[in-house]
Amino acid sequence: MSLLQVEKLTKNFGGLAAVSMVDFKLESNELVGLIGPNGAGKTTLFNLLTGVYVPTSGEIVMEIDGKKERLNGVKPYVITKKGLARTFQNIRLFKELTVLDNVLIAMHQNSKAGVLASIFRLPKYYRSEEGMRQEALSLLSIFDLDNKQQELAKNLPYGDQRCLEIVRALATKPKILFLDEPAAGMNPQETADLTKQIRKIQQDFKITVVLIEHDMSLVMDICERIYVLEYGRMIAHGTPGEIKQNPKVIKAYLGGEE
Known part of the structure; x- marks a missing residue:
């Protein structure tokens, strides 16, 4: 199986579905982007994967030492020990x-x-x-x-x-590193330096890196695969080239009409 497999993941806050029926998977040693408009549910998805939130429904399963482990409801500090680490949108x-x-x-x-x-x-x-x-x-x-x-x-x-x-x-010592808008607030030179470092970290440490980022030049430059969220639903997944040409993504996020 994949290093991390998510199936039909849903998180409701009252009557609002912040994340709805999301399928998502990560392989070992890859660099993946997660993009979408503000309010699309990107950080909520990170919070679900790292134990900050408990899913309303759906499954989060990780392969650890050759065995499948269900991570639903597992405390954040335990998830960290299992190899998932993250940064936050607001520095903590x-x-x-x-x-x-x-x-x-x-x-x-x-x-x-x-x-x-x-x-x-x-x-x-x-x-x-x-x-x-x-x-x-x-x-x-x-x-x-x-x-x-x-x-x-x-x-x-x-x-x-x-x-x-x-x-x-x-x-x-993570197996998967989640970066929530790592370039937010940085100037162009800092962003360019950070882009090089993220790629180097992923390669040198041989870990999977997943990043939420609004700087499309950064995402398109370093990510091998990209997932796109809109209103809590996954509307597209593919290579940077495929995402750039996807009509749904162009309409929802990249600008333009179908």
């Missing part, structure tokens, strides 16, 4: 902590020190802490943030805060 950093500590917090779920070693500060604990610190600095260096490791997150420029959130997500 620990702003009063340092850049380095933001990453280390994300890494501690994978700590191998053990409870006793951590409580009694045994040598294994210090070796584990130093190993995580070096790994965190290596991740920060992807975005040239290692030289800002002791700055408070709130003092970083906006673009760097966006990048730090991506690094923190990578620190959880």
Whole structure:
């Protein structure tokens, strides 16, 4: 089966169907785009896949160590441990902590020190802490943030805060990384740099990356496949070339008439 398989996924808020009967699948080691007008249900879909929301109906199934696991209703922290990580449309950093500590917090779920070693500060604990610190600095260096490791997150420029959130997500060792509008608020040069880094991350870490993005040049440039949502329903799926020429997508999102 696919790495992640979604079938007839639906989320109702009262009488409103924010996501309706959505089919969606992800394979290992690919870069996928999710686009659509504002209010189409893109972030709601991310919230369903990462445990923030519980589906009203439908199935979310992930292949983990060769076995199928149903993720409906699983808590977000458990889903993170299973290999799904995300960033948010509105930056959610620990702003009063340092850049380095933001990453280390994300890494501690994978700590191998053990409870006793951590409580009694045994040598294994210090070796584990130093190993995580070096790994965190290596991740920060992807975005040239290692030289800002002791700055408070709130003092970083906006673009760097966006990048730090991506690094923190990578620190959880995901199989799938969901990026919710990673280029939002960035200038053209920052967006161009980010585009290169997203592609490099996907290739170097051999993970699946899914991004919501309104910058069509970014999406068309790096995504292998694209899904299109409108009013909570999936109206198209295909390669960038196919999506550009799809009449439904042109009418709903890209501009123009059928």
